[in-house]
Amino acid sequence: MAPDGEQAATAAAVAAAEAYPRIVATLIRVTGDWTLAEDCAQEALAAALERWPGDGVPGNPGGWLMTVARNRAVDVLRRATVERRKLHELAVLTLTSAEPEQAPGALDDRLRLIFTCCHPALPLEARVALTLRTICAVPTGDIARAFLVTESAMTRRLTRAKAKIAAAGIPYRVPTGRALTERLPGVLAVLYLLFTQGYNAAGEPAFAEEAIRLVRLVRRLMPDQPEVAALLALFLFQHSRRDARRDAAGDLLTLDRQDRARWDHAAIAEGAAILARTGPPDGPYALQARIAACHATAASARDTDWATIAACYDRLAALQPSPVIELNRAVAHGYASGPRRGLDLLAAARAGGALDGYPHALAVEAELTGRLGDRDRAAELFRQAAAAAFSDEERRALLARADSVPDLSGATDAPPRPGSARSVT
Template sequence: MTPLAETFRDDWGRVLAALIGLLGDFDLAEEAAQEAFAVAAERWPRDGVPSNPRSWLVTTARNRAIDRIRRERTLAEKTRQLTPPAVAHDETDEMDATRFPDERLELIFTCCHPALATEAQVALTLRTLGGLGTAEIARAFLVPEPTMAQRLVRAKRKIKAAGIPFRVPADHLLPDRLAAVLAVVYLIFNAGYSAPADNELTREALRLGRALAELMPDEPEIHGLLALMLLHDARRAARVDGGALVLLADQDPSRWDRRQIAAGRAALERALALRGNGPYVVQAAIASLHAELPRDWPQIAALYGELARLTGSPVVELSRAVAVAEADGPAAGLAIAEKVPLDGYHYLHATRGELLRRLDRVEQARDAYRRALELVHDDAERRLLERRLAAL
């Protein structure tokens, strides 16, 4: 990887956040950042990489933006406010990074403002902090590129029209707003994790999780989410075989990434040291137990019970049914699953099919698997269900 590509990967979000903070305009900041990287692509191979690449990029982008404002003559007052002290251009290489504070935190809270629709929050977060192109985001979420472009345009317009502030919310608003930020990051992760052949989105989610942990080190739920994502992604290589999904119980543990599991457990320990007991911390604790063999199913079932209490989610209750089936037998698990109100959810019927199969209620198991096949959309999961049905 070239130094410029490395800088783009590591610092795009920081450069853009700094520029939005300086300029107060998403589009102008993004165009200026792109121009700065284009200038770098021309000059760095010839002149060498600056000692402080990020500061060089921010300074170059800011100067380009100011030149544009001057040319257009529409923001004269803003130009006077933004004009930096006279600095020779070749001196920008040596500028102290503290001149441009890390404003990614303000940027992610702006992208995830509750005034924006969830799909717009996700798209804007990937575009600004992740540096993904519109076409890449559209492919990841299986929508046409023009549709995704419109979402981004509408989101930016709403931020401008509604005067959504570029700042971290006040303390009394932080818990709800942080929950929205974490939900967006987890949505991004799951969008990539559900497509095992393409982990670009999971990489972006992990990068965002690490950035949040760095920016807000005392928030246990951030460390809980990071731990959860690391522990899940550590099993990626074992999740698919021959194009079919492999259930956790059937996975080959030798294919799990043990180093990443250790990193996930370290993040979980940090969350627990901060006395975290929220939904992401509990889910991470469950994921950590799943990485131990033999599994402590009674403990996993108990944690799912706590998670169901915290969230009130029928999906969590279905997961509890699976854990109870492992701890106390398929009949106990089926009794819980039969009460879960998720008839349109293929996982419910797949779970019922598996538990009914274990109870030798073959015809009912077949019906459950057929219903799951009617509802499933993912090809890898479809192949797994077809195999289970054929085995009956």
């Protein structure tokens, strides 16, 4: 592709990320037809990739895409001889001289679309998949690979989700008052899961970037919601390590082995600034963001403030109890107060059986056991964790740790040096 063509393709990609959800949201509101809105938006993007290399990128790419998509929708509806009201609304949807962002109702349209995709009547996986497909324009095949299903199976899943929205009469609107307070955590949970799909060892990095983009959008649309801001800060802290999480061979590096010079310090600074404006960490995402900030802003691994992390996990466990949170709480106290305290909390977290065979629980036990001086038992636990690992990357990292348990035979149960944890990547 010639340089001009490359530039046009890049401009099309940027315009797609910014304009696509606006176009789809607006067309869904006007036509009431989810599939039509997506198809017309996709055709507009295809037209841009075909025409912009030769004609040049328009000064208002978002408006150009909206116009093409709107005209395509008008053509389809005319052929289908649908009601005149929809045709009239599309005909007056003139956005060629203004960005879709500036059009009346454009922001509300996108927020409506996000809340509709994340409606609790849909299964959680369907909410994530629909968000990726409709708001982020991620190809169905890429979503299918992330969920370990075939493309045809994912197509059926998306079709069922859209059909349920139509059949159940799920309203295409942003809830208000108490309903908004009740529904917002569900929306944020979808974005959190979307980020996790990209941040995991075997995940799709682009998904994490889409989650950051979407939470930025929600924050812009809902600036007075502290948990939205906290979630953005959390994502920025975590994603700041993306380039330092693997070595030259592609193997995972635990946090204490990462080159902090490779962290994205601009993202860390932005996250810290956002967090400073959210007030006391009262919500679950604010508490998680505070924990991530302790890791991200420490000058070195040995400077990590484990006492603050442990205190945040105490509050998080009381606010949102779960076996995984209790597991992380055990890690934090293991480094704040000593490995015996961590093992006691780990045993309590395992009491219900929810963590049986969970590789991360085995790895935590291995780490704490090794710090008490039992290298053989620690190595065996690391091997058990590797056998149960969720990905090849995690398996290799755990086996490497089994082969390199440090000799702590003379260690006591005194609190460790802050930041000596090796379980965070």
